[in-house]
Amino acid sequence: MSNDTSSPKVNYLNNDYSIKSWLLTVDHKRIAILYLIAISFFFLVGGLMAVLFRFELATPQGDLVSAETYNKLFTMHGMVMVFFFLIPSVPAVLGNFLLPLMIGAKDVAFPRLNLASWYIYMLGGTLTIFAAISGGIDTGWTFYTPYSSTYANTAVVTAGIAVFITGFSSILTGLNFLVTIHKLRAPGLTWSRLPLFVWAHYATSIIMLLGTPVLAITVALLAVERGLGFGIFDPNLGGDPVLFQHLFWFYSHPAVYIMILPSMGVISEIVAAFCRKRVFGYTFVAASSLAIAVIGFFVWGHHLFLSSQSVFAGMVFSFLSYIVAVPSAIKVFNWTATMFRGSISWETPMLYVLGFIGLFSIGGLTGLFLANLAVDVHLHDTYFVVAHFHYVMVGGVIMGYMGGLHYYWPKITGRMYNEFWAKISFLLIFVGFNLTFLPQFVLGQLGMPRRYYFYDAEWQTLNVLSSAGASVLGIGYLLPVIYFLYSLKNGKIASQNPWGAKGLEWEVADTPPDPHNFHEIPVVTEEAYAYAKEAH
Amino acid sequence: MGKAFQFYPEAASSFAGQIDNLYFFLVALTTVMTLGIVAVALFFFVKYRRRSDDECPEEIEGNIMFEITWSVIPLVVCLGIFFWGTNIYMGMVQAPPDSVPVYVVAKQWMWKLQHPNGRSEINELHVPLGQNTRIIMASEDVLHSFYVPAFRTKMDVVPGKYTSLWFRPTKIGTYRLFCAEYCGTSHAGMNGWVHVLSEADYAAWLSGNVANESMEEAGERLFTENKCNTCHAATGNTQLGPSLNGVYGKSVTLKNGRTVTVDDAYIRESIFQPLAKVVAGFNPVMPTYETQLNEQQIMQIISYIKTLKPVDGQEGGHE
Amino acid sequence: MSTSSESKHPALADHFIDLKQQYDSAQLGMWSFLLTEVMMFGGLFMCYIVARSQFLEAFVDASHHLSIGLGGFNTIVLIVSSLTMAMAVHSASEGHQKKTFKFLLGTLFLGAVFLGVKYIEYSAKIEHNNIPGDNFEWHGVANPANVELFFGLYFVMTGLHAAHMIIGGGLLIWLMVLNHKGRFSKEFSTPVELVGLYWHFVDIVWIFLFPLLYLIGRHSA
Structure with a gap:
């Protein structure tokens, strides 16, 4: 296949350098790069806001920014991070790049829709930035009515339209993945041979397809309500503000799984490659993705335990929330078991796996507190909740995303990143993250409500710890930007398969891949991660 | 208030202790599980670190007994926590009658x-x-x-x-x-x-600091000031609107044949949106008091209506 | 560009192996898209169910002020348009260019009739100040606030449906252009088929909207 690295081969990066060839590309690999750039931008914007309001919270008084500004900052932080970073992060970048390579296809099923989804995403992002500049938005990323529909004086309609538009980008991505996985697999690549990354994206695309349209119609109703006084969420007309919460969380809870499932897929790939072993309990790991996708649709009411939802509904949602915890636990146990008698390499991607397992365990287990009717009464809407979902979102999703980015960096760019700086960055992220969010668990138990602009003096110590952690975390995230960019020109040229990993994307496709991925359609004859069968 | 630094909030209600017990159980569970998994993973990291580049470990397919064990035990633990918490919660939902x-x-x-x-x-x-x-x-x-x-x-x-x-x-x-x-x-x-x-x-x-009037008295005053008594009898016969003596807590039949219990929510709705649920036998003629009365005044009127005793030979609402 | 040995069908995209794979993918894609549409309208229907169960009188009262005649006429128009659409799909798959054009035009015409009637209905509502908002007026027996809620739902539901009809009209025109260029044949008529699926779906939405908004209110009276 590939020979030595000195001969300049045609690949998807060097086959055309014009700007037009990038902006009008229908190549899934180039679209992934476009997403990578856009997502990194939004991640830095969202992160900057977080650092700003963490500085504000270093003192109990509100002194750095005004209350309005603070409210706008945490709202924009949530909105940007959720809709413009976490949801598209792994699927739109790594998923887009890898799915066709992993299943032996030349592209996704609908390449033009794929490009359209990026433009839709950019349009939504631009509108969000516009909303931020033209008055900002201060409703919290949850847009709860009637504050958002009647009382807020900020750019709610613009932000709502932005979310509505961005939703379609997500729908198109999900639709593309679903059809691609169903119809474009290479000969011999049966369902039971699919890499777990593909299984995870299959489950994710189902949630994207079923959930996102409900969010779209909900924010559309919110916009109509605010603009025209339509009334479905307005108690003055007999409407019900709690109905909005039901509709909102019907999407937004499964959205958590849109974020975490692809990251779990990445973790499965890395574990296999860096232990040189088949993932322990392949079937269970694959099936647990589907189980999470299905059950995940029936737990949204655990966000509404205190909303005046009926006691019976609360019990049902609490019960189902405990059920959905089990498949996640199964995954964690199987990854750990995969390491048993493996050949474990200590390179950066594997460190991210270790980070993921530790932090996601805390994130998942603290979910048990909040799924509990009695304990949630105390912890609901406090910093405990903030800490919990950051352990899942940052400790889980971003750990997986960063691990995947390091693992596939040579495949994407043809260059190696600097291992030393990558390890330093991992350490900073790991330490900074825990320093930021561990104290918030305690703050929550002490009763500090979230979204508070100033707070009681006795809580300052913990808040200062958290703010200090946020600064370390910020530096930890800036380092990769530097060494990744540096590696583009100066990094060591990557060999065809620098990690010695299995899979079509490493073994058959060039590094970096040919514009058409494969010179001829590969035929698959073995299951995924068949490391032991290599038998030299 | 009080100390500069604490890990544990004061517990000052009858169910604080129960919730804290469950909370600390969960903290212990989280700590043990997380440290346990990380310890195992770290142990594997060291024990099975890659020693040579062409190392190729033997394949382990998976093990159905392991899978069942680590599916069922978390499930049982989860359900235990669910029942524990729900049990406490049931005691928190319904206020005792003497509240x-x-x-x-x-x-x-x-x-x-x-x-x-x-x-x-x-x-x-x-x-x-x-x-x-x-x-x-x-x-x-x-x-x-x-x-x-x-x-x-x-x-x-x-x-x-x-x-x-x-x-x-x-x-x-x-x-x-x-x-x-x-x-x-x-x-x-x-x-x-x-x-x-x-x-x-x-x-x-x-x-x-004695208040001028109790909530009931304020409610009675509002009842007269807003001319509610023109249509709604507080102590006598049915007039233009349903009489309110002894009506609280009873159920009344509506125009559409449904029945509704006269509770706080129904009274509030009937004052703000009089036409939403009209009692059978009456015309929908009452205007809304949305702009005249605020939430606190409604609560006072409700307190007053609660005190109205049934009058002999009279029934609240319509037969 | 990798070229296959045999001559490639002009409609076959590079990344598909053959027309069958391309056709299957397009079909699955369209059905998945319709699934998202079901979920989107589903959210609205959910709101309708919640509000109706709470304010039955208002919904009954308001629904008596919708014109069954116009709504029924529109229902027939849409059902017939589904027939002409199905005929267009059939004739395109047979490669009859002229017949395809006629049926597409017929479908477009019926869609336009539907929207025209909708316009008449909307105008009547605007005249009577039945648009939710500050100027809303209601002289019926039910509580005006709750009737306002009904009309809010009415406009959002039928409005979203009408938006789908307009998009459908655009798609029909696009098909006519492709048809004019002679793109459809016995081997390849996927776009007509997909737009057909979409058109039938939009029809079916109306088949649910019509009874919910116009009919069941009368039954309860």
Whole structure:
């Protein structure tokens, strides 16, 4: 296949350098790069806001920014991070790049829709930035009515339209993945041979397809309500503000799984490659993705335990929330078991796996507190909740995303990143993250409500710890930007398969891949991660 | 208040102890599980680190017994936690019948509280030690949430309906009251204090500043001032509208044939949206009082209607 | 560009192996898209169910002020348009260019009739100040606030449906252009088939909207 690295081969990066060839590309690999750039931008914007309001919270008084500004900052932080970073992060970048390579296809099923989804995403992002500049938005990323529909004086309609538009980008991505996985697999690549990354994206695309349209119609109703006084969420007309919460969380809870499932897929790939072993309990790991996708649709009411939802509904949602915890636990146990008698390499991607397992365990287990009717009464809407979902979102999703980015960096760019700086960055992220969010668990138990602009003096110590952690975390995230960019020109040229990993994307496709991925359609004859069968 | 640094909030209500027990069990579970998994992973990291580049470990397919074990045990533990918590929660939902009500109106960005005897407070709540206290809440604008960390209790205040919570204070002291549901610019400023007083102190506090009129009296005054008595008899026969004597807690038949129980929510709705549920036998002629009356006044009128006793030979509403 | 040995069908995209794979993918894609549409309208229907169960009188009262005649006429128009659409799909798959054009035009015409009637209905509502908002007026027996809620739902539901009809009209015109260029044949008529699926779906939405908004209110009276 590939020979030595000195001969300049045609690949998807060097086959055309014009700007037009990038902006009008229908190549899934180039679209992934476009997403990578856009997502990194939004991640830095969202992160900057977080650092700003963490500085504000270093003192109990509100002194750095005004209350309005603070409210706008945490709202924009949530909105940007959720809709413009976490949801598209792994699927739109790594998923887009890898799915066709992993299943032996030349592209996704609908390449033009794929490009359209990026433009839709950019349009939504631009509108969000516009909303931020033209008055900002201060409703919290949850847009709860009637504050958002009647009382807020900020750019709610613009932000709502932005979310509505961005939703379609997500729908198109999900639709593309679903059809691609169903119809474009290479000969011999049966369902039971699919890499777990593909299984995870299959489950994710189902949630994207079923959930996102409900969010779209909900924010559309919110916009109509605010603009025209339509009334479905307005108690003055007999409407019900709690109905909005039901509709909102019907999407937004499964959205958590849109974020975490692809990251779990990445973790499965890395574990296999860096232990040189088949993932322990392949079937269970694959099936647990589907189980999470299905059950995940029936737990949204655990966000509404205190909303005046009926006691019976609360019990049902609490019960189902405990059920959905089990498949996640199964995954964690199987990854750990995969390491048993493996050949474990200590390179950066594997460190991210270790980070993921530790932090996601805390994130998942603290979910048990909040799924509990009695304990949630105390912890609901406090910093405990903030800490919990950051352990899942940052400790889980971003750990997986960063691990995947390091693992596939040579495949994407043809260059190696600097291992030393990558390890330093991992350490900073790991330490900074825990320093930021561990104290918030305690703050929550002490009763500090979230979204508070100033707070009681006795809580300052913990808040200062958290703010200090946020600064370390910020530096930890800036380092990769530097060494990744540096590696583009100066990094060591990557060999065809620098990690010695299995899979079509490493073994058959060039590094970096040919514009058409494969010179001829590969035929698959073995299951995924068949490391032991290599038998030299 | 108090110490500069603490890991554990004060526990001052009858169910705080139960919740804390479960909370600390969960903390222990989380700690043990997380440290356990990380320890195992780290052990594997060291023990099975790659020693040579062409190392190729033997394949382990998976093990169905392991899978069943680590699916069933978490499931059982989860269900145990579910039942434990739900059991506690059932005791928190229903206020005991002897609870003394306190009426709370939340608005951006303050708490307005009124005791049955008419004494009202803003951002402060005085309650006697050991008394079952029921907080009945309405919102004048957006969502709020009534949160007293020391009591381990919290409930959203939802515009358009009444919500409630109850507690029995078990420790004398002063505790924080917060709004926990984001409600706009001064959300963080919407907080206050709950003072738990001894019986004697509470009595002194109550008498220290006698209110002009109790909630019932205020309700009666509003009932007359707003000319409700023109159509609704408080003590006599049915007039233009249904008479209200002894009607509270009964069920009445509506024009559409359904029945509805006359409770706080129904009375409130009938004052704000009189045409929504018209009692059978009456014409939909009552105007709305949405602009004339606020949430607190509605609560006073409800307190008054509750006191109206059935008159002999009369029935509230329509037969 | 990798070129296959045999001559490639002009409609076959590079990344598909053959027309069958391309056709199957397009079909699955369209059905998945319709699934998202079901969920989107589903959210609205959910709101309708919640509000109706709460304010039955208002919904009954308001629904008596919708014109069954116009709504029924529109229902027939849409059902017939589904027939002409199905005929267009059939004739395109047979490669009859002229017949395809006629049926597409017929479908477009019926769609336009539907929107025209909708315009008449909307105008009547605007005249009577039945648009939710500050100027809303209601002289019926039910509580005006709750009737306002009904009309809010009415406009959002039928409005979203009408938006789908307009998009459908655009798609029909696009098909006519492709048809004019002679793109459809016995081997390849996927776009007509997909737009057909979409058109039938939009029809079916109306088949649910019509009874919910116009009919069941009368039954309860």
